[in-house]
Amino acid sequence: MKTRITELFGIKYPIVLPGMSWISTPELVAAVCNAGGIGWLATGPLSTKETEAAIKKIRSLTDKPFGAGATLLMPGAKENAEVLIDMQVPVINVSLGKPDDIVKRVHAYGGKVIQTVVSEKHALSAVKGGVDALQVTGYEAAAHGGKVANLCLIPAIREKVDVPIVASGGFATGHGLAAALALGADAVAMGTRLATTKESPVHERTKQAHLAATVEDTLYSNRFDGLWCRVLKSPSAEKSIRQGMNLFRAAIVGPRIAKSLNLSVVKVMLGMLAQPDKMITLAHMATAFDKIKAATEDGDYDKKGVQLIGQCAGLIHDMPTVQEVIEKIMQEAREASSKAAEMLK
Ligand SMILES: Cc1cc2nc3c(=O)[nH]c(=O)nc-3n(C[C@H](O)[C@H](O)[C@H](O)COP(=O)(O)O)c2cc1C
DSSP: OOOHHHHHHSSSEEEEOOOTTSSSSSHHHHHHHHHTTTEEOOOTTOOOOHHHHHHHHHHOEEESSSSSEEEESSHHHHHHHHHHHHOSSSSSEESSSOOHHHHHHHHOOOOOEEEEEEEHHHHHHHHTTTEEEEEOOOOOOSSOOOOSSSSHHHHHHHHOSSEEEEEEESSSSSSHHHHHHTTOOOEEHHHHHHSSSOOSOHHHHHHHHHOOOOOTTTEESSSSSSSSSEEEOOOOHHHHHHHOOOHHHHHHHHHHHHTTTTTOHHHHHHHHHHOOHHHHHHHHHHHHHHHHHHHHHHHHHSSSOOOOOOOOGGOOOOOOOHHHHHHHHHHHHHHHHHHHHHOOO
């Protein structure tokens, strides 16, 4: 099959593994690429050395095109982006920030840039910056989806821009893929779905929570990591959101943040006095980071940890291999679109 995304990235199927911290590892990225889709390595939790090793690892596991994320708001993201450019990663997915000269530099070696956007305004500004494609992330998505659901967001952005679109948020089935294409997208990203596969490194206990969740079992709040963010409903998620973050709490967790981000404690504490708002944001992100890691790696999504999850968890009832799920979704999408075409005759 052909869409503008399969053509742009040189892949078989219009299915993308988005960047998910501690989940979109070299192994999972390569499994998706080998099954005909394409995956973005999550570099958020990686040092520059780890990013370099991860890119080498992907190249040892697949000869297919792949990509990597640069979540620009996170400390260390710009340095990681330099590694990706030096290593000529075929696709770079920029999110939570302006790519600036990244686009020009990636184009110079023949690579592509896809920017994650959550609104029409954001999409127009990304296109103006010269990106090759957009990853449009709607309200249904795990983590940082926008305020509008994809049923309206995708066609609204499609009307305004001409670049290929990857629809992200709420897609876990072939019906979703067929619907996304009908709405004007050229591919879908599937985070929660591909995180619930045999190859996914998510802890078994948390995978079982994915399977148990219904479409109503998520919380959407800006009090978890400071941005609007969707997480799995659990006692610890409810507590985190209730607590939120303020200068007093930020001062208590400050030294721990400094340590986890490899920053000087004195610098962080002085920064807190000089720019309290910035430090509250950093404290929010760092504590959220610890909780997400606990859910993904240790299976603790309900006591201290918090799992990021999309509403589409309620559509996921099995734990196949990546290859099996991609083949099934493609088959289901073909059936769903012929059924719709038949009804529209
Ligand atoms: C466990 C988990 C971790 C994630 N981590 C990140 C991240 O580090 N950076 C990021 O930009 N998006 C992250 N995301 C969001 C995904 O990139 C994507 O936007 C989302 O999964 C799409 O929604 P879906 O889960 O409904 O498919 C994460 C999602 C999940 C489920």
